[in-house]
Structure formats: C-alpha cells, structure tokens
Ligand SMILES: [Fe+2]
Ligand SMILES: [Fe+2]
Ligand SMILES: [Fe+2]
C-alpha cells in the first residue's frame with residue numbers, strides 16, 4: 167500500500183503530464199480550426215497546473231529560492247549526466263526520431279545547470295541575478311543571457327527565432 | 333534494457349514535472365523579490381515544455397482532435413474513477429494536508445471528462461463547440477461553460493475569483 171507521499175508523487179507526475187498533453191492538443195485543435203476546443207484544452211491545462219502545484223505544496227517541495235535552485239541544478243545534472251546519455255545512445259542506434267530532441271535536451275540541460283549555478287551564486291551573495299534578459303531557442307531549449315547569439319550553439323537556429331519569456 | 337519508446341515516456345514525464353516545478357519556483361522567487369531569477373525559472377520552464385512536446389511528438393501521441401479528446405476523456409476518467417479515490421481515502425485517514433487537493437481534483441476531473449465529451453460530440457458532428465467562454469476556478473480547477481457560477485460547486489469559491497484562459 168503506497169503512502170500518501172507516494173500518492174502525491176504519482177498524482178504530481180500525472181497532473182504535470184496532463185498539463186503538457188492538453189497544451190499540445192490545444193495547438194493541434196487550433197490547427198484544425200477548432201478555436202473553442204483549443205481554448206477548452208488550454209483552460210483544462212491550467213486546471214491541471216493548479217492540481218500539480220497543490221500536490222507539490224503538499225509534498226513540501228517548494229522551498230526557498232536557494233534550495234529551489236539547488237534542486238533545479240540537481241535535476242538538470244541528473245538529466246544531462248545520467249538520464250539522457252543512454253537514451254540518446256539507444257535512439258541513435260535504433261535510428262529513432264527521438265534522437266533529435268534527446269540530443270537537443272542533453273545539451274540544453276547542461277546549459278540550464280550552468281545558468282542556475284550562476285543564479286545560486288547571486289542568491290548566496292544576497293542578491294538577484296544582474297541579468298534580466300534571457301533568450302530562449304524555441305527549437306531546442308537552449309538559453310543565452312543578455313542577448314541572442316548569431317546562431318544557436320545547440321541546434322544551429324538563427325538569432326531571429328530566439329524569444330524572451332515575460 | 334528499456335526501449336526508446338519507454339525512454340520517451342520517462343523523459344516526457346521528467347520534462348513535464350520539471351516544467352511544473354520551475355513554474356512554482358518562479359512564483360516563489362517573485363515572492364522573495366528575485367525578479368530576474370523568477371524570469372529565468374519561467375524561461376527554463378518553457379525550455380522543458382519544448383522538450384516535453386518534442387518527446388510527445390516522437391511518441392506519436394499528438395493525434396487528430398477527435399482522438400486527442402478521446403485520450404483526454406480516458407485520462408480524466410481513469411483519474412476520477414481509479415486513481416484519486418484511494419488516494420483521497422488514505423489522505424483522509426492519515427489526515428494529511430494532501431486531502432484538500434485530492435478532493436478538489438477528483439471532483440474537477442469528473443467535470444473535465446463531461447466537458448471533453450461535449451467537445452467530442454461537436455467534433456463528431458463536424459463542428460467546433462458552440463461555447464467560447466470557459467470559466468476556471470483557480471482554487472480547485474473546476475470549469476463552467478458560458479458564465480461563472482455564483483459559487484464554485486467543488487470548493488465554494490465565489491464567482492469573482494473565476495478566470496478565463498485566453
Ligand atoms: Fe487534474
Ligand atoms: Fe533543463
Ligand atoms: Fe537551439
């Protein structure tokens with residue numbers, strides 16, 4: 167019999183995945199011209215985010231920002247050192263289409279870990295980061311500080327596709 | 333040795349959860365006055381959403397809207413009939429704080445399934461839903477069509493807290 171903490175982890179995982187699925191389904195509905203159904207998917211995605219956040223709080227997994235950054239660094243490090251390398255290797259040997267995003271992710275996560283480490287240094291020094299512009303590559307998830315690069319070092323996308331998240 | 337499809341499911345789960353964590357961490361950073369770090373968390377959350385979407389595509393889990401709605405109905409039905417009831421029961425017997433969101437979720441998911449069923453009827457009749465206003469309760473994830481209720485039937489929140497997702 168699982169404990170309530172184990173239940174919370176399972177429910178958090180389920181709600182997080184439902185949120186992502188509904189956001190992707192909303193885009194598909196939009197493409198097919200179902201504008202209202204797309205809005206329904208986005209609204210329900212937000213409902214699942216509320217459930218996910220509630221479970222995360224009940225797990226006491228939202229700490230202070232220094233601890234949150236450390237948890238984020240640990241998660242990113244696990245992904246780029248342990249999780250993704252064997253996944254990429256196998257997808258390459260299968261020649262599975264998964265290899266593309268596995269490769270982008272393994273490279274992007276390493277950069278995420280580095281940037282979170284800079285953020286943690288700032289917090290340990292009692293201040294916010296001094297950078298306020300974060301440029302995201304919408305193809306691979308690479309992030310650059312300050313200004314967009316001429317070309318994405320992970321996927322090769324051009325400067326003009328980079329975006330900022332408000 | 334897991335298959336690439338099993339790897340994709342694991343990676344989709346991990347990315348979906350990272351997205352939710354970073355969004356929650358962003359709110360916490362904002363509360364502590366770390367405006368730039370909050371923006372970094374939101375930007376990285378979006379990077380993880382890109383990874384999650386890529387994995388979902390590689391899993392061929394984004395179908396046409398009729399099939400997506402059926403998958404959504406199946407997921408919601410699993411949650412309110414099988415997943416949440418024993419979780420809620422145990423959290424109640426533990427008197428664990430998880431009981432609050434488990435109760436909200438089990439009730440909200442049943443409503444989500446009903447609304448998705450209406451959407452599927454419309455799609456099967458070759459049209460979009462005729463409703464374009466979806467009111468979300470930001471406390472429990474309940475959704476009402478057309479206009480906000482006087483009081484949320486799931487959590488009791490007042491009409492004025494209901495919001496619409498664009
Ligand atoms: Fe949910
Ligand atoms: Fe990452
Ligand atoms: Fe890129």
Ligand SMILES: [Fe+2]
Pocket residue numbers: 271275307347350379380383
């Ligand atoms: Fe990622």
Ligand SMILES: [Fe+2]
Pocket residue numbers: 210213214408440441444
């Ligand atoms: Fe739901």
Ligand SMILES: [Fe+2]
Pocket residue numbers: 469470471472473474484485486487488489
């Ligand atoms: Fe509610």
